[in-house]
Amino acid sequence: MAGRSSQSNAMLYTVITFVSLFIIATVVAVIFYLKYEDEKMISQKNIEKADQLATDSQFRQLSRTVGDIKSGETYIGAMQDYLDQMVTVVTGEKIDTSARVKVNDTKKEINQTLEALGDEFAAAYGPEGVDLLQTLVQLKNSLDAQRQQQENLRQQLDKLQQKYAIDQQAWEQTKEEIITDKEQYQAQAQEIQEKYDELNQQMQQSADQQVQIWKDRYEKTENAREELLVELENTEENLQETKQELSDALAKLEEIKPRPDIEVAAYQPDAEVVAVDLQTDVVYLNIGSDQHVYRGLTFSIYDRSAPVPEDGEGKAEVEVFRVDEKVSSARIVSSSKKNQIVEGDKAVNLIWDEETSNDFVVVGSFDFDRDGLVDRDGKEKVEQLIERWGGKIKETVDINTDFLVMGTEPEVMAEPTASEMAIDPDAEDKYQAQLDRVDAYYKAIEKAETLAVPKFNLKRFLLLTGYETTAKQSEPTS
CATH class of the missing domain: 1.10.287 (Helix Hairpins)
Structure with missing residues (x-):
């Protein structure tokens, strides 16, 4: 009886053990199945991401396409570095943006540069488009x-x-x-x-x-x-x-x-726009007291991607109202609504120079305030403006003259008669003085042409100093 009871207990333990092992195996199987499904889903997502990165053939040719990579470096990272290096070689700066934007901006700058060359020079083209290296070689040969x-x-x-x-x-x-x-x-x-x-x-x-x-x-x-x-x-x-x-x-x-070679000094930018606040009509220039900038100095603003036009017409005129060591703040006096000021635009003032003082000769009659009438003191106003901004006034054109500012031909009164000279003994001297001014006017122009001195009429002079709008409203102050 005791032997049967012992056998029955052993059988019970065996059944319990078997059932327990079955349950454990079932739980483990379920856990592994769920884990398998998770891994399968992760694997599927990785396959989809890999398909977005490249095709199978592109993956197989990564080492051939990218080349050898450094330890710890990825092929995508290497390709990105190579693209940044290529953009830097072309533009001279590193752009922190997407590859599409980098390529499009680089193409845009190349096209703008080629357009700036004008019709006098044609770019070289390869099977896939513009060949920059061959273009530079042709430009060098032409030069x-x-x-x-x-x-x-x-x-x-x-x-x-x-x-x-x-x-x-x-x-x-x-x-x-x-x-x-x-x-x-x-x-x-x-x-x-x-x-x-x-x-x-x-x-x-x-x-x-x-x-x-x-x-x-x-x-x-x-x-x-x-x-x-x-x-x-x-x-x-x-x-x-x-x-x-x-x-x-x-x-x-x-x-x-070319003409710009003669007037190259006039078209050299004096500063660059580093920031623009159109809401307050204020721009910030990359020059300050270290470059001897002062309040009241005016500039004309020109497109960063185009040369200064010969007529001097800019997109805006600004006047400095605050000067720091490295930066100046300037209010916008006038601007083009269609062509707004942007960062990188050039600022030009024909007279002002941070390093030297230019020599000017002023001849002729001037309508400084642009009211259609010759100003009696127009020549003095122009000279006062030049001296105010650091220029030097000379009486005659010589080899040291930097610029000639021309007004209109001086007016000459009719030659006085004997009766007029009887009334005014100085009439003959006044008449001769007017003739001398006309003679000096044309001699200055002739000598400037001989010595290749750049000549500017009043409009170009005011445009290239950023003072054209202000001149219509007020007189220069000393």
Whole structure:
């Protein structure tokens, strides 16, 4: 009986153990199944992400496409670094944005640069589009050719100038000799005429032959004088021809050398817009007291991606009202609604320079406030504005002149009559002074053209100083 009870208990324990192991196995199976499903879902998401990154063939060729990578570096990270390096090589700056934006912005800057080159230069194209390296090579070759042509013309100009100097010296010497001979012949002729008149009165018919001899001598003297005058005229014609050759050579040199080369100093940006607040009409420039900026200084604003136009017309005019060490704040005096100021735009003032003081010559009459009438003190207003912004005023154009500011031709009153001079003894002097001003006006322009001094009328002058709008409203203060 005891043996059967022991066997029954063993069987019960066996059943309980089996059931327990079955339950445990079932739980473990369920757990593994759930874990399998989670891993399967994660694996599916990773496969979808991998498909978005690249195709199977692209994954297989990653090492060939990207190249060797450093330890701890990923292929995507390496490709991103290579793209940043390429953009930096092209634009000179590192842009923190998406690859699409980087490529599009780089293409945009390349196209803007090519457009800025104008029709005078065409970009080089490869099978896939613009070839920057070949374009730079062509631009370098074109520049070398222009420089060589300019150097050849300069050498020709030097030879012509040397020839002109020699001819000028010879002409001056010949002129002095001719004038001296002319005076001597005139004195001789006068002396002969006097002797002839005296003999004509004293001599009778017996002296007719002697008188005739003196007449012949007189005629020979007159003929010699006429020949000398003809020689003088020929010398003057040769001088005019030499001057014309020099003028033609300068014209050819001007065709080879673009205009911006002559006025390059006027178009150099003085500052850059680093921030814009259109709500308060304030811009911030990257210059301050360290560059000798002061309140009241004005600038014209031009597009960052385009050269300064020849007419000087900008997108806005600003006036500095606050100056810090490195930055200046300027209020917007006027601006284009269609072409707003943006960061990176250029600021230009023809007169102001942080490093030097330019020499200016001012000639002519000026309508400074632009009311259609010539201002009596217009020239003084322009000179006052130049001196206020650090420029120097010179009376005549010479090799050291930086800029010529031209007004309109000075007015000249009618030549005074005898009755007018009787009323005003100074009328003749006033009239002559006006003639002298007109003569000085055209001589200054002619000399500026000869010395390649940049010339600006009042409108361009005011536009390039950012003072065009302010000039209509007020006068410059000292």
